[in-house]
Amino acid sequence: MKTILKSVLSxxxxxxxxxxxxxxxxDKETNGTAKGAIAGNAAEKVYVAPGQHDxxxxxxxxxxxxxxxxxxxxxxxxFRIIPVFSQDAEKGxxxxxxxxxxLMTSHGFIPWGDLHHPDISQTNGSVDGRWVFVNENNTPxxxxxxxxxxxxxxxxxxxxxxxxxxxxxxxxxxxxxxAGTRFAVPYPQRDMPIEDMKGNFKGALSFLKVDPETxxxxxxxxxxxxxxxxDKAHPGRNxxxxxxxxxxxxxxEANTLLEVNASQNDKDYIAAVNxxxxxxxxxxxxxxxxxxxxxxNVWDDNKHMAVTTMKKDxxxxxxxxxxxxxxxxxxxxxxxxxxxxxxxxxxxxxxKLAAAMTIHSFSKMMxxxxxxxxxxxxxxxxxxxxxxxxxxxxxQPGLGPLHTEFDTRGNAYTTFFISSEVVKWNxxxxxxxxxxxxxxxxxxxxxxxxxxxxxxxxxxxAMNKITxxxxxxxxxxxxxSAQLFDISGDKLELLLDFPTVGEPxxxxxxxxxxxxPKSKKIYKLDENIHPYATKNEADSRVVRKGNEVHxxxxxxxxxxxxxxxxxVRVGDKVFFHVTNLEQDYDVPHGISMIGANTSELLVxxxxxxxxxxxxxxxxxxxxxxTDFCSALxxxxxxxxxxxxxxxxxxxxxxxxxxxxxxx
Amino acid sequence: MKIKLATLxxxxxxxxxSCKNEVxxxxxxxxxxxxxxxxxxxxxxxxxxxxEGEQANALQVAKTIEDFSTLVAAxxxxxxxxxxxxxxxxxxxxxxxxxxxxxxxxTVETLLKPENKPKLAYILTNHVAPANYPVKQLMKEAKKGRxxxxxxxxxxxxxxxxxxxxxxxxxxxxxVKVSNGWIHVIDQVLVxxxxx
Numbered sequence: 124m125k126t127i128l129k130s131v132l133s134x135x136x137x138x139x140x141x142x143x144x145x146x147x148x149x150d151k152e153t154n155g156t157a158k159g160a161i162a163g164n165a166a167e168k169v170y171v172a173p174g175q176h177d178x179x180x181x182x183x184x185x186x187x188x189x190x191x192x193x194x195x196x197x198x199x200x201x202f203r204i205i206p207v208f209s210q211d212a213e214k215g216x217x218x219x220x221x222x223x224x225x226l227m228t229s230h231g232f233i234p235w236g237d238l239h240h241p242d243i244s245q246t247n248g249s250v251d252g253r254w255v256f257v258n259e260n261n262t263p264x265x266x267x268x269x270x271x272x273x274x275x276x277x278x279x280x281x282x283x284x285x286x287x288x289x290x291x292x293x294x295x296x297x298x299x300x301x302a303g304t305r306f307a308v309p310y311p312q313r314d315m316p317i318e319d320m321k322g323n324f325k326g327a328l329s330f331l332k333v334d335p336e337t338x339x340x341x342x343x344x345x346x347x348x349x350x351x352x353x354d355k356a357h358p359g360r361n362x363x364x365x366x367x368x369x370x371x372x373x374x375x376e377a378n379t380l381l382e383v384n385a386s387q388n389d390k391d392y393i394a395a396v397n398x399x400x401x402x403x404x405x406x407x408x409x410x411x412x413x414x415x416x417x418x419x420n421v422w423d424d425n426k427h428m429a430v431t432t433m434k435k436d437x438x439x440x441x442x443x444x445x446x447x448x449x450x451x452x453x454x455x456x457x458x459x460x461x462x463x464x465x466x467x468x469x470x471x472x473x474x475k476l477a478a479a480m481t482i483h484s485f486s487k488m489m490x491x492x493x494x495x496x497x498x499x500x501x502x503x504x505x506x507x508x509x510x511x512x513x514x515x516x517x518x519q520p521g522l523g524p525l526h527t528e529f530d531t532r533g534n535a536y537t538t539f540f541i542s543s544e545v546v547k548w549n550x551x552x553x554x555x556x557x558x559x560x561x562x563x564x565x566x567x568x569x570x571x572x573x574x575x576x577x578x579x580x581x582x583x584x585a586m587n588k589i590t591x592x593x594x595x596x597x598x599x600x601x602x603x604s605a606q607l608f609d610i611s612g613d614k615l616e617l618l619l620d621f622p623t624v625g626e627p628x629x630x631x632x633x634x635x636x637x638x639x640p641k642s643k644k645i646y647k648l649d650e651n652i653h654p655y656a657t658k659n660e661a662d663s664r665v666v667r668k669g670n671e672v673h674x675x676x677x678x679x680x681x682x683x684x685x686x687x688x689x690x691v692r693v694g695d696k697v698f699f700h701v702t703n704l705e706q707d708y709d710v711p712h713g714i715s716m717i718g719a720n721t722s723e724l725l726v727x728x729x730x731x732x733x734x735x736x737x738x739x740x741x742x743x744x745x746x747x748x749t750d751f752c753s754a755l756x757x758x759x760x761x762x763x764x765x766x767x768x769x770x771x772x773x774x775x776x777x778x779x780x781x782x783x784x785x786x
Numbered sequence: 787m788k789i790k791l792a793t794l795x796x797x798x799x800x801x802x803x804s805c806k807n808e809v810x811x812x813x814x815x816x817x818x819x820x821x822x823x824x825x826x827x828x829x830x831x832x833x834x835x836x837x838e839g840e841q842a843n844a845l846q847v848a849k850t851i852e853d854f855s856t857l858v859a860a861x862x863x864x865x866x867x868x869x870x871x872x873x874x875x876x877x878x879x880x881x882x883x884x885x886x887x888x889x890x891x892x893t894v895e896t897l898l899k900p901e902n903k904p905k906l907a908y909i910l911t912n913h914v915a916p917a918n919y920p921v922k923q924l925m926k927e928a929k930k931g932r933x934x935x936x937x938x939x940x941x942x943x944x945x946x947x948x949x950x951x952x953x954x955x956x957x958x959x960x961x962v963k964v965s966n967g968w969i970h971v972i973d974q975v976l977v978x979x980x981x982x
Contacts, residue, residue, distance in 0.1 A: 173828070644840055645840055680874060680875035680967070681918065706841040706965060707843070707873075707965035707966060708834075708837075754872070754916050
């Protein structure tokens with residue numbers, strides 16, 4: 124009996140050993156082989172050999188970090204972080220005297236912003252690689268980044284706005300960049316009970332005119348819409364290019380516990396705004412100028428500095444002033460993404476809480492407007508009957524649709540936050556073609572030119588909010604990520620994961636050959652008109668003005684001029700105005716002064732930059748070059764003698780024992 | 787002799803230019819995205835192209851001047867092109883073609899032989915100071931009796947004779963600012979001396 128039991132037991136053990144062991148080994152092997160094969164194939168597709176260039180640029184939002192990251196596709200290599208709404212030590216942005224005005228607002232100097240949606244300027248409905256526009260969500264602003272210098276050239280604050288989220292999207296010829304408020308606020312802003320929100324709060328949609336030559340922005344007009352939340356926006360394309368579409372939620376106008384109170388209505392709206400009509404209206408003197416207070420900060424590449432202008436009024440247009448310009452299209456529950464396909468016919472609302480996606484038809488919309496197929500109005504704005512405008516619904520495509528982009532083959536690609544996947548579907552047929560999981564909880568996705576008339580549809584980048592176990596852990600805070608897909612075939616093929624810097628709310632992509640040839644290499648010294656520029660070593664000098672000391676300093680491989688300075692006193696405000704005399708590509712110099720609040724100011728060839736030092740201690744203090752500029756970089760250093768407050772030490776400055784410029 | 791030398795240089799030039807053409811051709815067939823081209827191609831800094839508005843570096847300037855054709859050929863034969871385009875800063879005392887012609891017969895031909903590459907490189911480095919020396923600074927060096935430390939490891943004396951600068955006894959004919967330093971034109975080759 125014992126023996127039988129034993130043998131039974133051992134048999135069971137053997138079987139369980141075999142079964143538990145065999146499949147595991149098998150699994151591992153199959154997985155390993157399968158993954159290996161896919162990985163090998165994918166690796167080839169993203170491998171950019173050393174010294175070779177990527178085929179595309181991707182400009183990925185840095186979210187709460189306030190910057191825009193520049194990546195190469197398909198490699199996923201990070202090239203540069205462009206500071207926009209936040210100070211950045213690497214570039215001295217927001218630290219140097221010249222760049223500080225870029226971060227001025229009506230609330231004062233704001234060194235930190237929340238950057239959301241990059242959009243590349245367009246010509247004839249295609250991305251043209253001139254500028255990237257980005258929005259700041261927290262203290263509402265729109266910025267323009269140059270794709271020649273890869274620097275922020277302009278930031279304009281948006282008044283009457285809060286949570287600047289349905290921004291910053293451009294029309295087909297960059298006539299306008301558009302910014303919609305996510306949070307309704309009292310208009311005009313005033314001290315009032317919060318519970319009186321309904322009807323008293325407004326949602327401003329701002330249309331910023333862009334100068335076709337310089338890119339300079341100004342707020343042409345603001346449409347003062349009902350106090351809903353305007354979440355996302357998309358300009359019409361092709362036949363619908365005179366229109367702009369905005370998703371709304373919280374049409375309930377709730378001011379508390381929005382997760383419940385803003386989800387009461389079965390449908391919210393997509394607001395369709397005929398911007399061309401309103402633009403003509405204001406060009407003919409329409410609208411009303413009302414007092415406002417907002418900052419306009421403009422960078423000048425010849426002066427090498429930014430200037431802030433406080434603007435004091437803005438042109439307001441009430442919807443009722445321009446009949447036939449604004450309509451509401453009922454759309455499934457609390458839509459987030461508002462996307463228009465390249466033909467301009469399909470307007471897609473991603474109802475993030477709805478079981479289906481709403482696809483409206485532009486031609487049906489025009490017909491409904493003509494036939495006055497309305498279902499009442501909201502604050503005087505006609506609501507078009509759902510059936511009259513709806514092309515169809517994509518039933519059960521996934522959970523939590525957020526955002527859609529397009530290819531050239533009539534397909535749409537939508538992200539689903541809750542079910543963590545990207546779904547490819549045919550718009551006309553309303554049929555799902557493929558789906559691929561993403562890791563994890565995807566927000567937006569980007570196809571280069573994928574929101575334009577002409578998508579460049581080889582790659583798709585999905586941007587994920589959560590990564591958990593996808594990378595080596597780095598404590599409680601782990602990176603957010605992007606995932607690159609090849610979409611040239613029938614099926615989505617996952618090629619690469621790469622981490623992003625900050626939360627990647629959205630991105631914009633473009634073929635490298637539209638940008639790279641125009642990339643600036645140096646600033647020409649003879650075009651430098653900075654008031655404190657020193658264009659010749661012989662002109663370098665030190666000037667005292669009361670308790671201000673101005674050092675007109677030059678840098679060239681491998682010394683500063685002057686490099687010995689005396690006569691500075693405790694309590695002085697010392698301005699280092701430093702000009703890099705180099706005219707050679709990729710030879711910046713840096714400067715650091717002990718005890719200064721700015722450690723390392725990197726100065727590009729031909730540029731002048733300024734930092735302030737307020738010496739607090741008597742002594743002889745060194746400064747040095749902070750960028751490995753040359754073989755004699757370590758020799759690039761100097762001294763400043765600091766005498767006690769009230770002492771008579773005269774100003775003295777030399778280089779190699781002589782006063783610069785004096786033979 | 788002159789004819790022989792010229793022929794040699796023409797040949798070597800052809801060798802280099804043809805080599806470059808090959809490089810160009812390879813580059814053209816390589817797409818911007820090299821995903822299919824797994825074999826990386828590595829080129830030195832001397833191949834970085836100059837764009838409009840940028841100042842030319844020492845080698846780029848030398849190449850545009852016919853009187854430096856021997857020097858340029860020597861730089862290429864010695865394989866030091868990448869060093870003379872480096873961020874430096876570099877001060878190059880650049881001998882004219884006529885300077886090379888002053889050398890004993892057969893010297894240049896011998897130096898250009900592949901087996902003499904290190905020797906040629908050594909002679910060339912004796913013409914380069916790893917520092918920024920405009921004429922004004924050289925005058926100062928002369929006044930203060932400071933010697934120039936050359937990339938060869940030698941220290942060369944600087945003299946100011948009636949406002950004319952002499953380096954190791956050789957006068958500077960002309961000076962050109964280049965992006966990575968200075969070129970001072972001389973009409974004699976600075977052959978490194980046996981002693982320091």
